[in-house]
Amino acid sequence: MNRVKRQLAPYFLVLPGGLWLLLFFAVPMVTMLSLSLQQGDIVNGYRFTGHWQTYVDAVGDYKTQIIRSLIYGAIATLILIAMAFPVAYWIAFNGGKRKATYLFLMLLPFFVSFVLRTISWRQILTDEGPVLHPLKQLGVLPDNYHILGTPYAVIGGLVYNFLPFMVLPIYVALERIDPRVVEAARDLYANPAVAFRKVIFPLALPGVFAGVLMTFVPVSSDYVNSEVLGSSSTTMIGQVIQAQYLVNSDYPTASALSFVLMAVLLIGVFAYAKALGTEDVMKVAAR
Numbered sequence: 001m002n003r004v005k006r007q008l009a010p011y012f013l014v015l016p017g018g019l020w021l022l023l024f025f026a027v028p029m030v031t032m033l034s035l036s037l038q039q040g041d042i043v044n045g046y047r048f049t050g051h052w053q054t055y056v057d058a059v060g061d062y063k064t065q066i067i068r069s070l071i072y073g074a075i076a077t078l079i080l081i082a083m084a085f086p087v088a089y090w091i092a093f094n095g096g097k098r099k100a101t102y103l104f105l106m107l108l109p110f111f112v113s114f115v116l117r118t119i120s121w122r123q124i125l126t127d128e129g130p131v132l133h134p135l136k137q138l139g140v141l142p143d144n145y146h147i148l149g150t151p152y153a154v155i156g157g158l159v160y161n162f163l164p165f166m167v168l169p170i171y172v173a174l175e176r177i178d179p180r181v182v183e184a185a186r187d188l189y190a191n192p193a194v195a196f197r198k199v200i201f202p203l204a205l206p207g208v209f210a211g212v213l214m215t216f217v218p219v220s221s222d223y224v225n226s227e228v229l230g231s232s233s234t235t236m237i238g239q240v241i242q243a244q245y246l247v248n249s250d251y252p253t254a255s256a257l258s259f260v261l262m263a264v265l266l267i268g269v270f271a272y273a274k275a276l277g278t279e280d281v282m283k284v285a286a287r
Helices: 002-036 053-094 096-111 114-125 132-137 151-175 179-187 192-220 224-229 237-246 251-276 278-286
Strands: 038-041 045-048
Touching: 002 038, 002 251, 038 251, 053 096, 053 151, 053 192, 053 237, 053 251, 096 151, 114 151, 114 224, 151 192, 151 224, 179 192, 192 251, 224 237, 237 251
Parallel strands: none
Antiparallel strands: 038 045
């Protein structure tokens, strides 16, 4: 009896998480797949017809927004890496006993609602805001210069809102580096730049990999920043999906676009993992 309990124990431990994924991931995904293959309207209802043409039409109608979302996501992710790595590096190697305090201070603004933070960013970037207005008064910028409604505002909002998701995994990877390894590199006459390139950065790659996964996917599918900070020329695919679901009630098109976006993002993530060498990254993490 005890042997049977020991054999079943792992399955009972996995059961709550498995049921959660089944209820809130598998079932919605199957439902969304079914919706994407249905035809009809909100008045007369929808019925399953296996209409795959919806995918073709959706991609053809909104390929510009899909490509734009991927470009914004890639640019924002690269900026996030460039900004997050120095912050994580400084906290990991120079934070001392105050590491937890610095991390808390970095996360403190993100206890506020995502939407409220984005609206605050809009107020900062408005033409009469604290950034542009003084520069225009000083003649540094022309009077007709503006940031809101441009890709710069949208990408800036994306970077701001998702910065912790890049800092934290990189920090965790850097925190695990044995300082003696860095000291050994310097004892072997490696200058700081070489030590960083040959030792620190390769050991931090698992954190960079995790950070990219945690930022590129939600950034590319985000719709709040493009809605609040952008314009019709910066519409992202998340806005289109949101409008098709909640405004136009075109559930098949919205579901098809969701699956297309998910497929494109998965292909991008797998390509990134292949280029980076996932097995090598995992070996480094294991060490």
